Amino acid sequence: MSQGRPQPVPQQPDLLTVDSLRVSFGRGIAENTVVRSISFSLRPGQCLAIVGESGSGKSVTARSLIGLAGRYANVHARQLSFGGTDLIGLSDRAWRRIRGTEIGFVLQDALVSLDPLRRIGKEVGEGLILHGAVSSREEFAQRVIALLKLVGVPEPETKAEQLPHQLSGGQRQRALIASALALDPRILIADEPTTALDVTAQAHVLALLEETKTRGKALILISHDLAVVSHVADEILVMRGGEVVERGTAAQIFRDPRHPYTRQLLDAVPSGRPRGSRLSPSTIVRSPKQQMQLPLQSLPKSRPILLEATSLVKRFKGPDGTLRAAVDGVSFELRSGETLGIVGESGSGKSTMARMLLALDEPDEGAVQFAGRPWTTLAERERRARRRSLSIIYQDPLGSFDPRWTVGRIISDSLSSDVETRRKRQERVIELLDLVGLSKALLDRRPLELSGGQRQRVAIARAIAPNPAVIVCDEPVSALDVSVQAQVLDLLGYLKDHLGVSYLFISHDLSVVRHISDRVIVMRRGRIVDNGATDEIFRNPQSEYTKSLIAAMPRLVRDRRIGHSATILEEGIA
Amino acid sequence: MMGSDAVRIVVQHPIVWFARRIFSGVVVVWAAATLAFLIQCMLPGDRAQIIINVTSGNVGPASSAELAAINAKYGFDQPLAVQYGKYMLQILHGDLGESYQQHRPVAAIIAEQIAPTIVLAIAALLIAWLIAILTTLFIAGRDNIWSKLLNDAQVFLATVPPYWLATILLVLFAVKLGIFPVIGGNSPIGLVLPTLALALELSGFFGQVVQNEFTRVLEQPFVTSARARGMSDFGVRLRHVLRHAALPGITLSGWALGKLLSGAILIEVVFARQGLGGVLVAATSSRDVPIVSGAVLISAGLFVLVSLIVDLTYRVVDPRIKLT
Numbered sequence: 001m002s003q004g005r006p007q008p009v010p011q012q013p014d015l016l017t018v019d020s021l022r023v024s025f026g027r028g029i030a031e032n033t034v035v036r037s038i039s040f041s042l043r044p045g046q047c048l049a050i051v052g053e054s055g056s057g058k059s060v061t062a063r064s065l066i067g068l069a070g071r072y073a074n075v076h077a078r079q080l081s082f083g084g085t086d087l088i089g090l091s092d093r094a095w096r097r098i099r100g101t102e103i104g105f106v107l108q109d110a111l112v113s114l115d116p117l118r119r120i121g122k123e124v125g126e127g128l129i130l131h132g133a134v135s136s137r138e139e140f141a142q143r144v145i146a147l148l149k150l151v152g153v154p155e156p157e158t159k160a161e162q163l164p165h166q167l168s169g170g171q172r173q174r175a176l177i178a179s180a181l182a183l184d185p186r187i188l189i190a191d192e193p194t195t196a197l198d199v200t201a202q203a204h205v206l207a208l209l210e211e212t213k214t215r216g217k218a219l220i221l222i223s224h225d226l227a228v229v230s231h232v233a234d235e236i237l238v239m240r241g242g243e244v245v246e247r248g249t250a251a252q253i254f255r256d257p258r259h260p261y262t263r264q265l266l267d268a269v270p271s272g273r274p275r276g277s278r279l280s281p282s283t284i285v286r287s288p289k290q291q292m293q294l295p296l297q298s299l300p301k302s303r304p305i306l307l308e309a310t311s312l313v314k315r316f317k318g319p320d321g322t323l324r325a326a327v328d329g330v331s332f333e334l335r336s337g338e339t340l341g342i343v344g345e346s347g348s349g350k351s352t353m354a355r356m357l358l359a360l361d362e363p364d365e366g367a368v369q370f371a372g373r374p375w376t377t378l379a380e381r382e383r384r385a386r387r388r389s390l391s392i393i394y395q396d397p398l399g400s401f402d403p404r405w406t407v408g409r410i411i412s413d414s415l416s417s418d419v420e421t422r423r424k425r426q427e428r429v430i431e432l433l434d435l436v437g438l439s440k441a442l443l444d445r446r447p448l449e450l451s452g453g454q455r456q457r458v459a460i461a462r463a464i465a466p467n468p469a470v471i472v473c474d475e476p477v478s479a480l481d482v483s484v485q486a487q488v489l490d491l492l493g494y495l496k497d498h499l500g501v502s503y504l505f506i507s508h509d510l511s512v513v514r515h516i517s518d519r520v521i522v523m524r525r526g527r528i529v530d531n532g533a534t535d536e537i538f539r540n541p542q543s544e545y546t547k548s549l550i551a552a553m554p555r556l557v558r559d560r561r562i563g564h565s566a567t568i569l570e571e572g573i574a
Numbered sequence: 575m576m577g578s579d580a581v582r583i584v585v586q587h588p589i590v591w592f593a594r595r596i597f598s599g600v601v602v603v604w605a606a607a608t609l610a611f612l613i614q615c616m617l618p619g620d621r622a623q624i625i626i627n628v629t630s631g632n633v634g635p636a637s638s639a640e641l642a643a644i645n646a647k648y649g650f651d652q653p654l655a656v657q658y659g660k661y662m663l664q665i666l667h668g669d670l671g672e673s674y675q676q677h678r679p680v681a682a683i684i685a686e687q688i689a690p691t692i693v694l695a696i697a698a699l700l701i702a703w704l705i706a707i708l709t710t711l712f713i714a715g716r717d718n719i720w721s722k723l724l725n726d727a728q729v730f731l732a733t734v735p736p737y738w739l740a741t742i743l744l745v746l747f748a749v750k751l752g753i754f755p756v757i758g759g760n761s762p763i764g765l766v767l768p769t770l771a772l773a774l775e776l777s778g779f780f781g782q783v784v785q786n787e788f789t790r791v792l793e794q795p796f797v798t799s800a801r802a803r804g805m806s807d808f809g810v811r812l813r814h815v816l817r818h819a820a821l822p823g824i825t826l827s828g829w830a831l832g833k834l835l836s837g838a839i840l841i842e843v844v845f846a847r848q849g850l851g852g853v854l855v856a857a858t859s860s861r862d863v864p865i866v867s868g869a870v871l872i873s874a875g876l877f878v879l880v881s882l883i884v885d886l887t888y889r890v891v892d893p894r895i896k897l898t
Contacts, residue, residue, distance in 0.1 A: 066802055068798060068801055068802060092806070092807070096804045096805070096806060097804070098804075099801070099802055099803060099804040100802065100803040100804035101804060104802075105799075105802035107795050107798055107799050107802065108795070109795055112794065112795045112796060113795040113796050113798075113799045114796055114799070115796045115799075115800070115814050116796070116894065117817050117818060117891070117892060117893065117894070118814075126800065126803050126805070127803040127804060130803060130804050130805055130809070131804060163893060163894060165894060176799070179799070179803065180802070180803075182803070
């Protein structure tokens with residue numbers, strides 16, 4: 001059956017052979033093919049990366065390899081075999097002997113991939129019990145602790161007794177990897193293992209994956225982020241629309257991408273491009289057909305202060321009942337027409353601060369002034385009229401929309417009541433859609449019928465609808481694919497120039513913040529550890545923390561030396 | 575500043591949570607007692623007249639001398655506030671008044687009849703849960719003829735009135751097939767049909783709630799994670815999904831037990847079982863008000879107790895929840 005593709009002479013026999021894999025859902029005319037004709041093979045100690053954006057079929061491909069593509073999936077292949085075993089048409093019982101023992105699988109999104117009601121230790125060691133690898137309670141406990149140590153979870157004895165929500169995102173991701181490694185499988189498949197992680201957690205997970213590879217395991221890494229895979233992958237498949245558009249060794253792909261889509265993906269990585277430059281290829285941002293009612297503001301030289309925070313403090317009760325300051329004496333100002341980036345890892349207090357700036361939470365100490373007038377100290381009744389000048393864009397636009405409302409209604413709802421007639425409101429909504437590069441055909445759609453990028457554009461249109469002076473962007477591109485992220489960043493840059501709004505741009509992603517901000521604040525444990533002009537911060541960071549963050553930043557490694565330590569991913573910045 | 579925080583920490587202590595629950599439970603029982611008192615004195619018709627009629631069995635009006643004697647005996651001639659105070663004091667001493675008809679303390683009458691009713695209600699609750707869990711484990715998220723049939727059966731059971739079901743069960747299993755006794759008394763075998771009659775409706779209802787959640791949880795990433803470790807479909811259902819799916823059902827159990835207690839009263843009459851049902855029906859038709867209001871008070875107390883148990887159970891199943 002096996003059709004020999006031209007391949008370099010393998011030093012070791014292939015562990016996994018995939019030839020012309022095709023996956024579809026449904027039957028007959030409703031059949032929808034999501035993966036067409038994918039072929040690859042995997043040897044021990046080798047890392048194959050499958051790169052593509054959401055909907056490219058990369059996750060389905062990965063799941064087909066352990067027979068979990070889904071109940072309605074039809075999986076066909078000329079050959080799909082693991083170590084001599086034909087995987088096509090395998091019985092459920094036979095699959096179960098392979099899953100976990102021979103092939104470990106790390107699911108996308110560690111935050112929801114651990115059972116929230118079970119203790120970490122039980123979850124991590126579940127495979128040991130399922131496959132009868134331990135004989136006693138003590139042995140089980142020992143093996144679990146050893147696994148947690150292997151993946152670098154701190155205080156493994158304590159963490160094993162805790163529930164998933166008590167662990168940080170990075171720790172949960174590592175615990176999930178530990179559960180996949182429990183039976184020392186020969187292949188580890190990791191689906192987006194670093195997405196949604198902070199830079200430092202991301203660097204640790206990448207180091208862990210690389211270490212797994214050097215132990216002789218074969219690795220399949222699924223990601224939308226070329227910068228992430230560039231550190232570990234030996235061979236890369238670039239997928240789009242269910243097909244492989246380009247394949248090659250990592251060195252080939254990064255030095256000499258052939259396919260335009262691969263180049264587009266590489267260009268969309270913010271850290272790979274000059275600051276402030278356009279990231280997306282086409283002119284997605286069109287100039288509006290008519291002049292907006294908003295004047296094109298020419299900014300005065302001495303920019304007035306718009307938002308001024310003075311010694312903000314906010315305390316919350318911790319899990320042990322003691323009070324903990326989430327924001328601890330933070331002062332800064334945001335000037336008109338400026339983009340202020342706020343960087344920090346999860347738990348650094350960024351979002352708590354954003355809530356205080358928006359006067360959604362009252363500071364325990366300190367105050368915020370808005371346009372030179374009191375803001376947080378006012379009664380809500382006095383604040384309401386001025387709330388329109390302060391907009392917000394959330395990370396998850398879907399959660400901030402009423403799912404039953406149409407796009408038209410969502411945007412129209414944020415328009416000032418000065419726009420009186422129904423027709424004028426409708427016209428204005430269409431103008432706004434045009435401004436964010438969306439067609440008016442979307443007016444009657446509902447949020448669930450939009451793509452991730454379209455949703456975030458609608459959220460942006462809603463945010464600019466009341467002509468705000470300041471827009472607080474809370475992780476606005478963190479949930480988006482790189483190329484969509486590139487488009488949204490370009491759009492935000494365009495709107496800033498065009499409308500003269502100021503952004504407070506909150507993100508855990510340094511490369512994104514570096515790309516868009518004029519000034520940057522680095523937060524850690526509720527305090528500001530660095531504050532200054534963007535170039536200054538990145539060229540000459542003052543605090544050790546900022547230095548370590550910058551060091552951990554994943555960026556494209558176009559020429560990777562073999563066997564380098566992945567914790568220090570690349571020194572210096574381009 | 576710190577003072578108020580210290581207060582907050584104390585307030586969120588589990589013992590304080592427990593104390594607050596007990597306190598709010600007492601308030602509920604007190605409100606029920608007040609209601610029970612109001613039922614007694616606000617019902618249409620003169621109470622003294624009712625008592626005379628109930629005791630003598632006559633229906634005609636009594637003489638004013640007779641009425642005055644009764645009024646004095648029960649204290650009906652005193653102001654309402656004084657009566658209320660005396661009533662509350664009595665309750666605090668565990669005295670729920672005296673039956674007009676039987677001339678015995680209400681507390682004693684209820685105490686000797688309540689046990690079979692509670693046994694019936696709890697048995698029905700357990701059986702309902704058992705049926706709901708077993709059917710859900712096998713049918714949820716599956717697309718075959720059995721899952722369709724059982725799902726339809728659940729919907730059917732959830733919509734059928736229990737007394738109708740009771741009659742059908744009685745005719746089918748007791749009269750036609752003769753497997754179970756028509757009148758069971760209090761033997762375990764006699765408990766089967768009444769329990770089923772009560773439980774089947776609830777099992778359909780629970781089944782739908784649990785199945786809904788079960789189907790949702792089956793699609794969660796952590797379930798796929800477990801499968802990727804090599805866990806079988808049944809293992810996944812039993813060890814990962816069921817616990818999540820049971821949570822909304824547990825919340826409903828408090829409400830369900832209340833429904834079962836009132837349902838049990840009807841079923842007891844249908845099956846001629848001993849229990850609170852017979853007593854209450856007799857008391858209501860003969861206007862023996864102290865028994866009715868005593869039952870109101872007892873069920874309020876039971877409700878408070880049950881919802882406390884439900885909350886504690888929920889916290890055992892879902893360790894994420896702290897006592898707050």
